[in-house]
Amino acid sequence: MSGTSRPLSSRSIFPQAEVIGDLGPTLKLLADRLEGRLPNAKALIYLRQGILARIADRELEARFTPQRIVRAVMPTDGILALDNGMYKIWFARNYRTHVANTLLLDNALATMGAGLPSAMMASMLYPTRRVMAVCGDGGFMMNSQELETAVRLRLNLVILLIKDDAYGMIRWKQAIDRFTDFGMTFGNPDFVKYAEA
Ligand SMILES: Cc1ncc(C[n+]2csc(CCOP(=O)(O)OP(=O)(O)O)c2C)c(N)n1
């Protein structure tokens, strides 16, 4: 295929081999076939060790970082559901998980508004586990009406709301590109009263 008629993915990604299938079983089949056949497999171990060492270093920093505070209050099997904004990067890079599927995030399309609904689903599936949604004020306000459902279903979850009265991430990108600070700030309701209501 050529020119603009190519599907979006093949405009920027050039796979040597494509495998289409359900992710879990596909990875298992691939892993079985690759076992012992990767020439540089040990490099992955060093890569993993490097990532874990960096996460451990972040734990010792003096400055405030949101993932440290949350890690301290979450049990190992607690489930964190992230919305999308600046704070998400701290969690995506530095929140150490010990149990599979305890950090739910959407790193690709990064859809704002997904944090609360995904926390609600996690709470419905695992009612006895601690569940927390971490949302920016912008993302939270995109879907905050779902609180009605959460209350009606008596879902057991906590929302950590990071309030800067702004679309912080985009404001930051605007600033690094030296654009005028335009259109990225907004007012918020009184969140405590909103939750009580
Ligand atoms: C539905 C949707 N619209 C727009 C964007 C682009 N976007 C990414 S982060 C962001 C700002 C997020 O603001 P907020 O939730 O308040 O988090 P903050 O960055 O301020 O911490 C925007 C507009 C997006 N990812 N998803």
Ligand SMILES: [Mg+2]
């Ligand atoms: Mg914000």
